[in-house]
Amino acid sequence: MLFFRYQQLHKTIEALPRFDDVGFRVYSQTDEDGVLLYIFSLIGSTNKICVEVAFKLPEGANTTNLICNWGWTGFLIEGNEHHIKQSREFFESHNDTTIYPPKLIQEWVTAENINGLLQENGVAGEIDLFSIDIDGVDYWIWKSLNIIRPRVVIVEYQSIWGADTSVTVPYRPDFTRDDETFFGASLAAFVKLGREKGYRLVGCNKFGFNAFFIREDIGENVLPEVSVDRCLQHLKIRDQQRMFLSDAVKREWEEV
16 A cells, blocks of 8 residues: 555655645545555544545545545635535445544634534644635735644645745635636745744645645655755746736735
């Protein structure tokens, strides 16, 4: 099993695989399931609690594999009532979650309500994983988050921006995505915020739009910090920059 193979490599003098080589999909959108397996095989887990904001549906989410196949406890927040219904049906019918399904929370998440929402549902303190992908004010929600202290954080970033541009959409609690590019924040903005909150960037998914952060007090010897440039190398990103950046710069991005 890969999980134990990674642990064995960690304990010996053998070189660990490259971050780029460990990804695979079980339920995730691209290769996030494999990357998460790799990360937690090296840094271990504590309470196996995960929170995912804008969970959408089990297929394509970052936490489904951990919940279904690794016994994690999930708190999954989604604003769409139909998606909540479909997700509930999925987990109640799945052999490994029918007895203890994840907590599904229907709510529109804002910077003002995220901490109270988690507290109301019994989530506080250290957890193993926090994932956010709302295609909106993700930066501001992570910035305001203080009731939990995740060991690992996954954020979706706006990859059309270069490594030196630290911008986000301005905050509005009712923000909704209205075009191809005006949502989220650049990776440089998330890296800056992560450092303020005590996290380092350790890599991204294979197409360069989901970033993985680890808390500074955990696993630096096996998962060191990487540069923003390292996560903006895929040709898909260059294509997106060529197609969308000239229009995106006309919008009212906020420097952070």
